Amino acid sequence: MLERVRLNGEAVEKNGDHKHKTHYARLFRRFVLLTVVCSLVPLLLVGWGINIHYTRFAKSRLIDSLQTQLADHRKIVELFLLERTSRLSLIAQTHSRDYLSNVLNLNTVFEILNRQDGSYTDLGVINVAGRHLSYIGPYDLMDKNYTNAFWFKKVMEKGIFISDMFMGFRKVPHFIIAILRTEKGQKWILRATIDTEVFSSLVESVQVGKFGEILLLNRQGVFQAAPRFSGEIMGKAPFPVREIHKGVKIYVSESDTNEKTQRFARQIIAQTWLEEPPWLLMIRQDYAEALNEVNHANKVTLIFLHLSALIILIVTILITRHMITVIKKRDLEADYLNRQFMQASKLASIGELSAGVAHEINNPLAIILTERQILLDEAGQLPDLNTDFKVQFLDSMEQIDVQIQRCKRITHNLLRFSRRTQSVIETVDINEFIGEVVELMEREARTSGIKFSTDLEENLPTLRSDPSQLQQVFLNMITNAMDAHDGMPYGTIRIHTRSAENNRGVNIGIADSGSGIAPENLAKIFDPFFSTKAVGKGTGLGLSICYSIIQRLGGDIGIESEVGKGTEFLLFLPLEPPRELKESLMTKAKGEMP
């Protein structure tokens, strides 16, 4: 009976296994998805959104700042040139050629000019023939003829001319401002050379970040001031100069690489054209450096964001897995209880039915019995009865009695079965009981090469206990002991009985020579659904049922095990069941007594 119930349980489990697995997998996916949709997606969306917004904001601020910087510098350069030009123009307009042709006078003017900022290298008055009338400066240029110089032609043409940087007769990079004056029909030129260093410092002194620079180029792409990295004054820029345009233009240059100066491939460039002379003022900054802080902040926030997302995901998965395990366990327990309940109610209804049938048959049986007795009585009164008939009559009466007794046995058996579905306390001789159980299991054990050896104490006191439940416990224990020899060619199961101290009850030991139980599993061995057997092989309920039965019967169960040596279960059963059980069963137990 026990075997059947156990196997039934396993069959149900196996059948439902696949269905359950997909069910739990679906539940798992649903939980995880829900949590991800509700927490991770909004978190990531907000995180990314803020990030993109911040990057855009930072870029626009960078562009604004570049624009302002560029505009400021343009103003500085333009003002510098305008101031110089205006001053020279004023001198040319207010002084006559004759006056300035006098070197002493020219020197006075030169000194006054340089008193303020010393930005003039030299000053000269040149006639239409291209010859110096007078000259103040460090170079010996009095004998030079400028009629073929480009600036001479330009100033004759335009009246005022600011040249690009050029080498000229002195073979040093410089640029000049020349003013043409027409005095009483005669033309002359006031020409000043601007100190290259003073002018260059306007541009060179400006630091833009670690690798940024300000460049000043003419239309041919020649540096008008020494750049920090890209080359030297009067050198050709390593990149083409684009069309003249108005206002400030900002763009990102990708192709401009100069290995010598270890510049970076990606640069952000802001540029603007001066009006006169048409020079290009340019701020170049390494793109990565310009956006370094932004990028760094972005990187940190993104790492943090994704790390948080990952942690949430992992925690979600772990919690969900744990939850599913708990649900699975609950379901299994519910399933088990359900099966127990079904089994119990099935047995109960069969019991009820058989009890009813037995009772209904007993009444007519009693009537038949009395009728028989009457007939016998009556026959005894008749003296002259045909002998043959009398023999037949008595024979029939005897047969009726036999059949009535047979029916009686049947009805009594039915009643007994109906009572067995409930707990019953009876007198149990444990030694005899163990003998029966061992006999029952011996054949199965022999096929697995397992022997039984019993050491039963003589004169063991009898117990008052529930034999059907005890049978379940012993069958389970012995089945477990046999299973512990899985993969071993032979083994022994030793069973001993001893009367407990102070004659309180009986101690029983069931020891196997099997594989033993790992110490970490010992504490869990009586937990429901704990099993070390392969999936589908054990329900993990056997020992927990044993435990609860023994507890209910007022006994105790313990375990000793050593891996590789075997396991011993130690049971204690009291002489009398506990009072609660006795009280609940006493009335029924009395009814069973013969």
Added chain:
Amino acid sequence: MKETQILLVDDEVIFTRNLSKLLEVRGYEVTIANDGKSALRAFGETKFDVVVLDLKMPGMDGIATLEEIKKLGLFTETLILTGHGSSDTKAEADELGAYAYLNKPCDLDDLLAMIKKASEKKDYTEKRDDLDRLIKT
């Protein structure tokens, strides 16, 4: 010696008729009641030594009848004879002081033996009670 007076209470009419016939043949005085109420009525007319009582009856069942009989405070012993025996009803009957509990179908000899014992017990308790009263007075 006076005949033992038996009250037979069972809703199975044929069974009571048969059993009374058998008992009368064996020298007992039998009164039949087919339900609890007529059983109690019978006590008004006769003093019974032994009551043979079925448990499952329509209306007032055996246990209720036994309770009522106890209330009358008479000297009588009760035998339960039922086809519906169960441990619960046996316990109840024991509590109410039933002399024995027999299951149908019961051999006539067993029943007769029980009736004899019950009757003797009834006589004994009656006599003891009389003596007690005598001593007291």
